[in-house]
Amino acid sequence: MKTSLLILFMSFFAIISSAQTFFKIKTGINFSRPVYAYDFNNKLTEDYKKNKTGFCGGFVLHHFFNEILSVQAELLYSQKGLKIVQNPYGTTINTMNYIEMPVSGQYSLFKTKNTFLNIYIGGYTAYWISGAYKITDYYTGETVSTKVDFNNADYSYERIDAGISAGLSYRFNDNAELYLVYSHGMIESAKENVDGFLNRLFSFGINFIVLK
Secondary structure, three states: OHHHHHHHHHHHHHHHHHHHHHHHHHHEEEEOOEEEEEEEEEHOOOOOOEEEEEEEEEEEEEEEEOOEEEEEEEEEEEEEEEEEEEEOOOOOOOEEEEEEEEEEEEEEEOOOOOOOEEEEEEEEEEEEEEEEEEEEOOOOOOOEEEEOOOOOOOOOOEEEEEEEEEEEEEEEEOOOEEEEEEEEOOOEEOOOOOEEEEOOEEEEEEEEEEOO
C-alpha cells in the first residue's frame, strides 16, 4: 500500500513538475449570426440575416498537464448581436456586450520546439452587461440608436448566456498564436416576439503570450 502511494505521489509530482502554464492577451473579431425567428416565423428574417462583426478581447490562462493535454480558462469582453439588412426599409444592428468566461480542454498535435496545433472543445458562461439597437433608414441614411433597457416590462431579456464551443489554434512562435473558435448558445437571450434567440458566432484572432 505504501509503495503504491509512493508511486502515485511520484507520478503526480512528475506531472506537475513537467507542466507549463502560459498567460496570454487575447484580441480578435467576432462574426455573429444568431439563431432566431421574428414573430415566431423564421421565414420573415432568414433572407435578411447578415454577419455582425464585433470585438473580442481579454486574458487567457493556459495550463499544460503534459506534452499533449491542457486546459484553458479565459476572461473576455465579447461583442455579439445581430444584423438585418432589409431593403428598401433599412438596416438594423443589435449590439450585445458580454463579459464571458470560456473553459476548454485541449489536445496538441504536430508539436515541435516552437510550433504546434491545438484542437479544443469546451463551453462558456457569459453575462450581458449592455446593448443597443441601431436602425438606419434606407432612403435618408438617418440613424436612430436606442439602448437596451433590461427593466422594460414589454420585453423579456435573459442576461445570462451559456453554451458550447469548439475550435483550434496554431502556435507559430514562442510569443503568439492564431485561433478560430465556433460557439453556440444554449440559453435564449430574448423572448418577446422572438422564438429561440440563441447566440452563435465564429471568432478569429491572435493570442499574445506574455508570461510562460
